[in-house]
Amino acid sequence: MEASQFALISAGVFMLVGMLTGWWKYAHIARSADAIAPAYVDICHRTALMYAFACIVLQQLAMHSRWSHTVNLLAVAIPILFFASAVATYAIHGWLNDTDNQLRQPHRLGTKTVPAAAVRAYMLLLALGEIGGLLVLIAGVTM
Template structure:
């Protein structure tokens, strides 16, 4: 077996990491609910839990489209890595907000991070990059699949 990281192995690694994160944040969510007078978890603990589980299965879905990629192995790896990176960054952001308990909406002004704030251009710039990476990376793979049907 080659030691080079392939697009498929990256998807499996990401899926496993995201799924484990989902399981661990699920336990965190349960502990918050069990120890809360209101029997609730912080908003971003719940979001981190659900997003990690969703992104685990999204990584597996992306893996299924890898064989249809119209790109070289390196290009395919980049097309796969882009959305997976932003999935991971999104989960990390949700976990951070869950730990800090600093907001119930990271997109609301002012953009809180702990006791400080972030400039709007940083938040919205990140969201534009996220959309470009996630949609663009998968669009390449989907295009390859659609092309294989003709």
């Protein structure tokens, strides 16, 4: 699969997830006495929509990048996989309604806690993967 095709399909999937989580958010609002959804249901909805558009930016960069097919695909896929893992994490927290800040310690996941070192390692890898992939694509366009 070409990098631009992967990014475009991913954009569509994130848009769909954003729309579906919009209904999930509305269902919470409609049932809630104070007309609000759990924090991470709202975050999941907005983030999925935002990542749909971020995938279009990645697609455009990949289409104009001079790197090889493999380099472009990795530079697109790595950030998108981290986008997906973030949305999945937000959905889990929304479903469990276990926190309003997943980075507050102790890091809760339902009734369990996640080791702080694991959260820090994930956040570091996420930043490296997302920023690194984007930098590779920008370099491929500007070279």
